[in-house]
Amino acid sequence: MIQQNEIVMLFLGVGVWVFTVRNRAGLSRLPASMIILAAFYVLLGSCVVTVLEGFFWNTFFNLLEHAGLAMSSVFTAIWCWKVFLVSKEPR
Amino acid sequence: MGCVAIFDLISILAFLAALVILVKGWRRSFRPDAGFLLGALVLFSMLYSICLFLQWSGTTSALDPVEDVIGALLPMMWAFFFYSYLQGVLTSDLRQSEHSLLESERKLYTLMGNLPGMVYRCLNDRNWSMEFISQGCRELTGYEPEDLLQGGTISYADLIHKDDREAVWEQVQENLAKKRPFQLVYRIATASGEEKSVWEQGVGVFSKEGGLLALEGFIADITQQKMAQEALQRAHDELEEKVEERTAEIKETYQKLKKAYHKIKNDQEKIIQLERHAIVSRITSTLAHETRNPISAIGGFARMLKRKYANDTDLSPHFDIILEETQKLERLIAGILKAGHEAAAYFQALSPSELLDEICTLTQEKARLSYVKLRKEKGPFPSHIIADKESVIVALKEILLNAIEASPKDEEVVLKISQEEGWVVFSVSDRGAGIDEQTLGRIYEPLFSTKKLSSGLGLPFAKDLIEAQNGYIRLQTLPDKGTTFYVYFPAAK
Numbered sequence: 373m374i375q376q377n378e379i380v381m382l383f384l385g386v387g388v389w390v391f392t393v394r395n396r397a398g399l400s401r402l403p404a405s406m407i408i409l410a411a412f413y414v415l416l417g418s419c420v421v422t423v424l425e426g427f428f429w430n431t432f433f434n435l436l437e438h439a440g441l442a443m444s445s446v447f448t449a450i451w452c453w454k455v456f457l458v459s460k461e462p463r
Numbered sequence: 464m465g466c467v468a469i470f471d472l473i474s475i476l477a478f479l480a481a482l483v484i485l486v487k488g489w490r491r492s493f494r495p496d497a498g499f500l501l502g503a504l505v506l507f508s509m510l511y512s513i514c515l516f517l518q519w520s521g522t523t524s525a526l527d528p529v530e531d532v533i534g535a536l537l538p539m540m541w542a543f544f545f546y547s548y549l550q551g552v553l554t555s556d557l558r559q560s561e562h563s564l565l566e567s568e569r570k571l572y573t574l575m576g577n578l579p580g581m582v583y584r585c586l587n588d589r590n591w592s593m594e595f596i597s598q599g600c601r602e603l604t605g606y607e608p609e610d611l612l613q614g615g616t617i618s619y620a621d622l623i624h625k626d627d628r629e630a631v632w633e634q635v636q637e638n639l640a641k642k643r644p645f646q647l648v649y650r651i652a653t654a655s656g657e658e659k660s661v662w663e664q665g666v667g668v669f670s671k672e673g674g675l676l677a678l679e680g681f682i683a684d685i686t687q688q689k690m691a692q693e694a695l696q697r698a699h700d701e702l703e704e705k706v707e708e709r710t711a712e713i714k715e716t717y718q719k720l721k722k723a724y725h726k727i728k729n730d731q732e733k734i735i736q737l738e739r740h741a742i743v744s745r746i747t748s749t750l751a752h753e754t755r756n757p758i759s760a761i762g763g764f765a766r767m768l769k770r771k772y773a774n775d776t777d778l779s780p781h782f783d784i785i786l787e788e789t790q791k792l793e794r795l796i797a798g799i800l801k802a803g804h805e806a807a808a809y810f811q812a813l814s815p816s817e818l819l820d821e822i823c824t825l826t827q828e829k830a831r832l833s834y835v836k837l838r839k840e841k842g843p844f845p846s847h848i849i850a851d852k853e854s855v856i857v858a859l860k861e862i863l864l865n866a867i868e869a870s871p872k873d874e875e876v877v878l879k880i881s882q883e884e885g886w887v888v889f890s891v892s893d894r895g896a897g898i899d900e901q902t903l904g905r906i907y908e909p910l911f912s913t914k915k916l917s918s919g920l921g922l923p924f925a926k927d928l929i930e931a932q933n934g935y936i937r938l939q940t941l942p943d944k945g946t947t948f949y950v951y952f953p954a955a956k
Contacts, residue, residue: 375531377530377531377534377535378534380534380535381534381535381537381538384535384538384539384542385538385541387538387542388538388539388541388542388545391542391545391546392545395545395549398548398549398552398553399545399548399549401552402548412541415537415541416538419538434467435466435467435470438466438467438470438471438474438515439466439470441470441471441474441511441512441515442470442471442473442474442477444474444508445473445474445475445477445478445481445508445509445512446473446477448477448478448481448505448508449477449478449480449481449484451481452480452481452484452485452488452501452505453480453481453484455488456484456485456487456488457484457487457488
């Protein structure tokens, strides 16, 4: 069953994705930008599967949603660790 | 379903770890605003995961609205995070650009301040209204840059020497018209009244449409260089003058040396001539001495034999010839001895006309054999000459014989007598080939002759005889027209 907040979250996420694509050059200057952008894209992916969950394979997509969220959190933690504890590059 | 719980727990723990790392590494601050947003993002993500976990575990359903709100906020927080970071980057870039610009300006000012001259930007008007002047203006002109800027106390045009002002304007306008850089050298008056020479290089600044916006350039003080150049020029001029003086001195010395060399050479030639003359004189004098007595004896015996055989018509003419030739030889010997001052000369008043007749008679036979006519021209002159008769006859005879030999067949040799202020002049003219320049210089040199069968003693002997009579000889010759000898004897008073 589709929920309204999941649709809103998806639309907002797609909007942010467009923003990241348009400002790719600026965002690439983020330290370890691939990791933080991956964290966002995986989160966006979990939003997609959350919506799909309402139509079919709800159990599978639900699992993917939570797995995506977990991956996103791990990427975020790795990025924070890399940027705030390991890296000595200017930020 | 256990997997979902595990994933949620992983999420919670990972976000928690991220949050701890953020707090721990806060001193190595990210951009503050982006850092706060990141912290909030991680916190909200963790809360979202907690909500999901609790929802799954069925502990409570009261957190569903919270989950919905946080779910909607998460993408926006990502957007804010990215946006704030980008803003930070842009601001940083802008600051860096500003810093670079300021640094460039500082460098430019330092550079311009240390230049030995002033950099300017001015309008293209008669005042050269300045829009910008570097600090070098103070040292160059003695004025503060503000004084020369537009609206200042003095215009740059006023500093330019009045004699150079128009030329500067014209040269700049000419170069601007061709849109090419210009270089000028002119004088300016400084604030202290000192005159300086300056070198200027400038260029017109044009708009895209081609309109002239301003002039930009650099002006440097070249007074020292100018003075050095002038000093160098002066030194060069002085050196040239000295070189010219020295050259003139050397030339003068050379001329003197050349003159001295020629004099020495002439003297040497004269000495050689004199020596040769002396030798010839000695030889001829000896010959004259040695032959005088035998000739006298021959003459005496010839006269005796003539008297003895006076009635013999065959022999008598032969004796006459012997006597005549003997007399000729005696006269010649007498002349030689008198020329060498070895015999006493008998000076007496002589009639030039009679002398001329006598000489013609003596040379008549020679002229006839050479097919040359002798023509006498006697002017009416009362003066006699004071000289030794024998010497005069011998000298003139030698000259006349020379003329006959030089004269072509069937031509005339003219003997003429004239008078010039205290002198009686005998002239002998032939119509021969004339005498070339080289021969002319050696004509009175003993033993010199252009003829094959000649002793080269005739003319030197004649000259000596004439000079012994206080007279002198000169000649005039023209190529292919003939030669005239003029013999001067002092006229009797």
